[in-house]
Amino acid sequence: MKELEKTYDHSKVEQKIYQKWLDSGYFNPDMLPNAKDREPFTIALPPPNVTGVLHMGHAFEDTIQDVIIRYQRMRGRRALWLPGTDHAAIATQAKFEKELYKKEKKSRHDFSREEFFRMIQKFALSNQQGILSQLHKLGLSMDWSRLAFTLDKQREKAVRTAFKKMYEAGLIYRGKRMVNWDPKAQTTVSDDEIEYVEQKDLFYHFKYGPFDIATVRPETKFGDKYVVMHPKDKRYKKYKHGQKIELEWINGPITATIIKDEAADMEFGSGAMTITPAHSAIDFEIAQRHGLDIDRVIDDRGVLLPIAGEFAGIHIKKARLEIVEKLRKKGLVTKIEENYVHNVATNMRGGGIIEPQIKLQWFIDVNKKFTLKNSKISGIPAGEKTTLKDVMRKTVESGQIKIMPERFEKIYFHWIDNLRDWCISRQIVYGHRIPVWYRGDEIHCDINSPKGEGWLQDTDTLDTWFSSGLWTFSTLGWPDETADLKTYHPTSVMIPGYEILFFWVARMILMSGFLLGDIPFRQVVLHGMVRDKLGRKFSKSLDNGVDPLDMTAKYGTDALRMALIFGSGPGNDVAFDEQRVKGMKHFANKLWNISRYVMTNTENAPVGAGFSRPQYDDGRASAAPTTDADKNILDKLDSVIKSVTNNLENYRLHEAAQEIYQFTWHEFADVYIEASKNQLKDEKLFEQTLYTLHFTLLTILKLLHPFMPFVTEEIWSKLGQKDLLLIVEWPK
RNA sequence: GGACGCGUAGCUCAGUUGGUUAGAGCGUUCGAUUCACAUUCGAAAGGUCACAGGUUCGAAUCCUGUCGCGUCCACCA
Numbered sequence A: 001m002k003e004l005e006k007t008y009d010h011s012k013v014e015q016k017i018y019q020k021w022l023d024s025g026y027f028n029p030d031m032l033p034n035a036k037d038r039e040p041f042t043i044a045l046p047p048p049n050v051t052g053v054l055h056m057g058h059a060f061e062d063t064i065q066d067v068i069i070r071y072q073r074m075r076g077r078r079a080l081w082l083p084g085t086d087h088a089a090i091a092t093q094a095k096f097e098k099e100l101y102k103k104e105k106k107s108r109h110d111f112s113r114e115e116f117f118r119m120i121q122k123f124a125l126s127n128q129q130g131i132l133s134q135l136h137k138l139g140l141s142m143d144w145s146r147l148a149f150t151l152d153k154q155r156e157k158a159v160r161t162a163f164k165k166m167y168e169a170g171l172i173y174r175g176k177r178m179v180n181w182d183p184k185a186q187t188t189v190s191d192d193e194i195e196y197v198e199q200k201d202l203f204y205h206f207k208y209g210p211f212d213i214a215t216v217r218p219e220t221k222f223g224d225k226y227v228v229m230h231p232k233d234k235r236y237k238k239y240k241h242g243q244k245i246e247l248e249w250i251n252g253p254i255t256a257t258i259i260k261d262e263a264a265d266m267e268f269g270s271g272a273m274t275i276t277p278a279h280s281a282i283d284f285e286i287a288q289r290h291g292l293d294i295d296r297v298i299d300d301r302g303v304l305l306p307i308a309g310e311f312a313g314i315h316i317k318k319a320r321l322e323i324v325e326k327l328r329k330k331g332l333v334t335k336i337e338e339n340y341v342h343n344v345a346t347n348m349r350g351g352g353i354i355e356p357q358i359k360l361q362w363f364i365d366v367n368k369k370f371t372l373k374n375s376k377i378s379g380i381p382a383g384e385k386t387t388l389k390d391v392m393r394k395t396v397e398s399g400q401i402k403i404m405p406e407r408f409e410k411i412y413f414h415w416i417d418n419l420r421d422w423c424i425s426r427q428i429v430y431g432h433r434i435p436v437w438y439r440g441d442e443i444h445c446d447i448n449s450p451k452g453e454g455w456l457q458d459t460d461t462l463d464t465w466f467s468s469g470l471w472t473f474s475t476l477g478w479p480d481e482t483a484d485l486k487t488y489h490p491t492s493v494m495i496p497g498y499e500i501l502f503f504w505v506a507r508m509i510l511m512s513g514f515l516l517g518d519i520p521f522r523q524v525v526l527h528g529m530v531r532d533k534l535g536r537k538f539s540k541s542l543d544n545g546v547d548p549l550d551m552t553a554k555y556g557t558d559a560l561r562m563a564l565i566f567g568s569g570p571g572n573d574v575a576f577d578e579q580r581v582k583g584m585k586h587f588a589n590k591l592w593n594i595s596r597y598v599m600t601n602t603e604n605a606p607v608g609a610g611f612s613r614p615q616y617d618d619g620r621a622s623a624a625p626t627t628d629a630d631k632n633i634l635d636k637l638d639s640v641i642k643s644v645t646n647n648l649e650n651y652r653l654h655e656a657a658q659e660i661y662q663f664t665w666h667e668f669a670d671v672y673i674e675a676s677k678n679q680l681k682d683e684k685l686f687e688q689t690l691y692t693l694h695f696t697l698l699t700i701l702k703l704l705h706p707f708m709p710f711v712t713e714e715i716w717s718k719l720g721q722k723d724l725l726l727i728v729e730w731p732k
Numbered sequence B: 001g002g003a004c005g006c007g008u009a010g011c012u013c014a015g016u017u018g019g020u021u022a023g024a025g026c027g028u029u030c031g032a033u034u035c036a037c038a039u040u041c042g043a044a045a046g047g048u049c050a051c052a053g054g055u056u057c058g059a060a061u062c063c064u065g066u067c068g069c070g071u072c073c074a075c076c077a
Helices: A010-024 A056-074 A089-104 A113-137 A153-168 A218-223 A281-290 A306-311 A316-329 A388-397 A407-417 A464-468 A483-488 A498-516 A548-555 A557-566 A578-602 A628-649 A653-679 A683-704 A709-718
Strands: A040-044 A078-082 A172-182 A187-189 A194-208 A211-215 A226-229 A244-249 A252-260 A272-274 A333-347 A355-364 A402-404 A436-439 A442-445 A491-494 A521-525
Touching: A010 A548, A010 A557, A010 A709, A040 A056, A040 A483, A056 A078, A056 A548, A056 A557, A056 A628, A056 A653, A078 A483, A089 A113, A089 A464, A113 A548, A153 A172, A153 A442, A153 A464, A153 A498, A172 A333, A194 A218, A211 A218, A211 A272, A218 A306, A218 A316, A226 A281, A281 A355, A306 A316, A316 A333, A388 A407, A388 A498, A402 A407, A407 A498, A464 A498, A548 A557, A548 A578, A557 A578, A557 A653, A557 A709, A578 A653, A578 A683, A578 A709, A628 A653, A628 A683, A653 A683, A683 A709
Parallel strands: A040 A078, A040 A491, A226 A252, A402 A521, A491 A521
Antiparallel strands: A172 A187, A172 A355, A194 A211, A194 A333, A226 A272, A244 A252, A436 A442
């Protein structure tokens, strides 16, 4: 028996233990003992963005997954946890461009496309290295041999194959539509990447012929030649739909047309509004309903077009005040309200304020009918017509995919109901380039460029979520029919934050449904966000960020893991409190000293590592001399095993963790170990007591291992156990 | 405007289908120390489970309403 230090020093243990695990090869499920006989269990890691470093949210998310995968491995599953990173297209390019400008005062225009792509890819891959080393330090049991990246060769093949199949099914089309244009990043963004930010502005009222119209954006008003009011608005009864009126406007007299449309809100302002169809989704719809002209006023850079007359060529930001000034001189400004609060659409991936524009873009049609040749989706038989929306809905509705907590299912359905076609093209270079080539009027979509002269590839790249949507199967080798794909797909459980339910979870269901006719995962367990102890988001401006690696250095990885799991309900946000991590470091030390006690006492015992359980194997009642304390602790142990197992099966990790903690400290240490001190002095009770101490400790180590892998593995080896605790059978 | 969540000890939070004196971590107070652990042990203080009704033999838990906080969706010219 080896001596144990008086205190547990994580810094001496963690790296050594992690190396032991790596050397064992058991992170790769195919290397597990009797791998072929094991039932597969798969988790695909939500790939962290290569934009930066890991934060506490990652530590939380990855700990949850590690607990589950370790538990399943011990339960005898062929447990695969597949790691990877996400190229995060627009976010990464935006970040790179920012740094490039800061460091070298250069922009994307200073480089060729190919050169610029290579620079960003290099930046991304160097970030990736940092992230991978952080993942190692968190003790995560991922299968590094299968590491994937959303923008590597194999994933490119998957992306192009997926695009081609959807294109051929007519689900991907190119069309001129109103999109969210970010003039700063010079690209479109999808509806889901818009974040509305409250902002205070001046609210201008103008005299528009006989009408009072209001706006915060006078610079869009040049093209306004339609005035819209509700058909039932009594104030405007005398005006007829289609009626023309002459009036004085910014650059002289114009002819305006009266439009009666129910989109006009009678309660708001004067009830009359002018519309700018080329730069507003709502206005665009109104214009389409009535067949109105759609005149572009602002270009891609936010500069006014010739329609603005003397203001043409001026940036909208600058033009606003000048326009108001001109209107004021003409006596057309009736009122200016200050501090008008309204929402502005912004690009949440580090871009600017969204300017709706009509552009030629690529879309995924979510309502178009198609036929699934092979379908494992319940509610959609093979050969039957369906839509992508239907796939997303039916898989969850039927319970084939379960979402936990359940309340998110409602939110998910609501999102599907309001879903519009997904704009997948981006005008940036960092991403998967659209696999479509043009030559004159010819168009060619394929995995590789077409043969022959004069073909030019589409310059757009794909929305990053397009490649993320393939993640569960592109990581397993799809489109090739690999053994991995057959063995490990559909994956067992997906564990993302609730904030990417739409971006990602829904898109994976869509992609897997169409391309494989199957679900990507059986279960979704959503977790909340990690906030600071006051419940605020971690943010740069508040400077309240906590680096997970600082915590692991200070208190140990086990302590951080346990602290994150301990006080968190499913789907709820977690308030991060350093004090709790400290408390869990104490717990690790407590366990360490419990082990010291058991070891020093079993040192001279006739029983060694091969402790048997003679008294309890069958017929507990008739067993050898046993005290109430023994019965009590072993009964409780049995019930803890059952309960912890049940809670882990149902992804109630926090409850499982609390039960083990409670049992270890306040039952085993506080009660039984105290009682054992007297029992060990009694010859008749000696062996029984040793047995109970030893058996209980070993079982605790097994139960606790998924949560606190390092300290448990270390003690396990000090106890002289041969196998790694990592793959020891889960207690029953 | 629509939907959802939360409000439990000083602080941060658990509390699975309603069931005995409501729990944890940290903090506070008092006491203990050669015997596994001061990163410890024992004890204590501290909660009308936001509020008001209702269902029930019984409600922190279910229902209705009120107040406060938060999130998501839609978006107003």
